[in-house]
Amino acid sequence: MEKAANSGATVGFLDKSRSVARPGFNRWLVPPCALAMHLCIGMAYGFSVFWLPLSRAIGISEPATCHDMTLVDALTTTTCDWRVSDLVWTYSIFFVVLGAAAALWGGWLERVGPRKAGVVASCCWSGGLLLGALGVYLHQLWLLWLGTGLIGGIGLGLGYISPVSTLIKWFPDRRGMATGMAIMGFGGGAMIGSPLATILMERFATASQVGVWQTLLVLAVLYFAFTMAGALGYRIPAPGWAPAGWTPPATVASSQFDVHLKDAHRTPQFWLIWLVLFLNVSASIGIIGMASPMLQEIFGGKLIALPNMAFSEFGDAERVAAGAIGAGFVGVISLFSIGGRFLWASSSDKLGRKLSYAVMTGLGALLYGVAAPALVGGPIALYILVFCICASMYGGGFATVPAYLADTFGTRFVGAIHGRLLTAWSTAGIVGPYLVTSIRDARIAAGAQGGDVYQPIYWTLAGLLVAGFLLNLLIRPVNKRFHMGASSEERGSKSAAPKALGLVGGESVHPVHGRLALAWIAVGIPISWGVFETIEKATALLS
Numbered sequence: 001m002e003k004a005a006n007s008g009a010t011v012g013f014l015d016k017s018r019s020v021a022r023p024g025f026n027r028w029l030v031p032p033c034a035l036a037m038h039l040c041i042g043m044a045y046g047f048s049v050f051w052l053p054l055s056r057a058i059g060i061s062e063p064a065t066c067h068d069m070t071l072v073d074a075l076t077t078t079t080c081d082w083r084v085s086d087l088v089w090t091y092s093i094f095f096v097v098l099g100a101a102a103a104l105w106g107g108w109l110e111r112v113g114p115r116k117a118g119v120v121a122s123c124c125w126s127g128g129l130l131l132g133a134l135g136v137y138l139h140q141l142w143l144l145w146l147g148t149g150l151i152g153g154i155g156l157g158l159g160y161i162s163p164v165s166t167l168i169k170w171f172p173d174r175r176g177m178a179t180g181m182a183i184m185g186f187g188g189g190a191m192i193g194s195p196l197a198t199i200l201m202e203r204f205a206t207a208s209q210v211g212v213w214q215t216l217l218v219l220a221v222l223y224f225a226f227t228m229a230g231a232l233g234y235r236i237p238a239p240g241w242a243p244a245g246w247t248p249p250a251t252v253a254s255s256q257f258d259v260h261l262k263d264a265h266r267t268p269q270f271w272l273i274w275l276v277l278f279l280n281v282s283a284s285i286g287i288i289g290m291a292s293p294m295l296q297e298i299f300g301g302k303l304i305a306l307p308n309m310a311f312s313e314f315g316d317a318e319r320v321a322a323g324a325i326g327a328g329f330v331g332v333i334s335l336f337s338i339g340g341r342f343l344w345a346s347s348s349d350k351l352g353r354k355l356s357y358a359v360m361t362g363l364g365a366l367l368y369g370v371a372a373p374a375l376v377g378g379p380i381a382l383y384i385l386v387f388c389i390c391a392s393m394y395g396g397g398f399a400t401v402p403a404y405l406a407d408t409f410g411t412r413f414v415g416a417i418h419g420r421l422l423t424a425w426s427t428a429g430i431v432g433p434y435l436v437t438s439i440r441d442a443r444i445a446a447g448a449q450g451g452d453v454y455q456p457i458y459w460t461l462a463g464l465l466v467a468g469f470l471l472n473l474l475i476r477p478v479n480k481r482f483h484m485g486a487s488s489e490e491r492g493s494k495s496a497a498p499k500a501l502g503l504v505g506g507e508s509v510h511p512v513h514g515r516l517a518l519a520w521i522a523v524g525i526p527i528s529w530g531v532f533e534t535i536e537k538a539t540a541l542l543s
Helices: 027-046 048-054 071-076 084-112 114-138 141-161 164-170 175-204 212-232 268-289 291-304 316-351 353-375 380-409 414-421 423-445 451-472 488-494 513-542
Strands: 257-259 483-486
Touching: 027 084, 027 114, 027 141, 027 164, 027 175, 027 212, 027 316, 027 513, 048 084, 048 175, 048 212, 048 291, 048 316, 071 084, 071 141, 084 114, 084 141, 084 268, 084 414, 084 423, 114 141, 114 212, 141 164, 141 414, 164 175, 164 380, 164 414, 175 212, 175 316, 175 380, 175 513, 257 380, 268 291, 268 353, 268 380, 268 414, 268 423, 268 451, 291 316, 291 380, 291 451, 316 353, 316 380, 316 513, 353 380, 353 451, 380 414, 414 423, 423 451
Parallel strands: none
Antiparallel strands: 257 483
């Protein structure tokens, strides 16, 4: 084993040494690989398009309801349709497992490199969808939770963090922009996946089935191809590499030291950033997970030119039409989320991470607490705009936090520290949907309808963001006793010339420019289609 590890000719293809780039490698080849991974696993955000069809998978035209069914009963029933509140747990499991997997295997990722981690992520995500399809086919909720939720969630965790530290190392001169590129694809996954899933469900639906399991099967195959291509394309810079002519800025906002992984969680800064991320995510993840049903329940027939028809009065034709509009809403949210991840993270390079978070949490609190309740039942376009802005800041918070961590703790262990911080996302994945669904169910049980169901939810979410705004103000530089000394960036900038290992599997000294174009075309086509579908649905939504 040791001999193989030391021999460039015999190391495995997935070995970290095989992914070290040679001199002349174009660092702009890495972002499309990251996008290929994140655009696929980001479909986790679009799973709300499945909830209403799955809630009538047995009854088809209307749910086969069992009024005394508990959550435990729902796991194995074959005669009763699942409730939306049962299905939303799949969404929660996604993000609980994502954070846990990122925390548990973040250090392993740094040791084995992003290529091996990406391959494992590809297998888990696509394999989880396959098992989830089997669960839908057999009408076994526990299989859907196990496959799509648990196994797919492991793929989410590894796929999410595998490009982040890589791109930070490739773009030390533009950390915010780099993390924006690394993560914006995750927000855009639903923009592509939601309309695609809707088209597939309509194609596979018959008089006896709603077409969900077949859709999951097709998505699993497509996503495996894209995520595997992205994972195999990952490269890491050689030790001592730095962009030509770049020197680290001597500013407080960009740390010139590293904090060891074992010490990061001992600092108050880690837990303050953890809490800010937790509150920001909790305030949006639950409502985004209910985006499609929320829009349909609040506006009812207004969505389909039947202003006097309530959602409860919908027939099959109205459900299909409103479902398409709901999918469009999910896509619009996704479009703003992906744009916000890049724009907010990039702007943080100039504004600073702390100020960026202050703006995002403060403005979000105003929109949730004041604007959203005031617009319920009002102009649909303004209501959608409010949630699009909130989605942009929700995505921007995710994209900015890795750069926030790099500024605070240095870049040497940023991937693993980021993985641990994502436990905040896991916790929020439980708290956010629980808050939203619990308040929603309680309001419906009390007889509330339409907008009256959701107004207390908006005020609760605004309170969470106010708390996040205050906690962000408390973040200060890390105490010097945790410093390890000069950062790897600082050491790299002082070296006479960047080094490259020249191992088997590295890139050629003069990479073909066509490869760069093909890589961007491969991710650009689905993104363009998703944007087109989103704009088309938005036109129908706003007309």
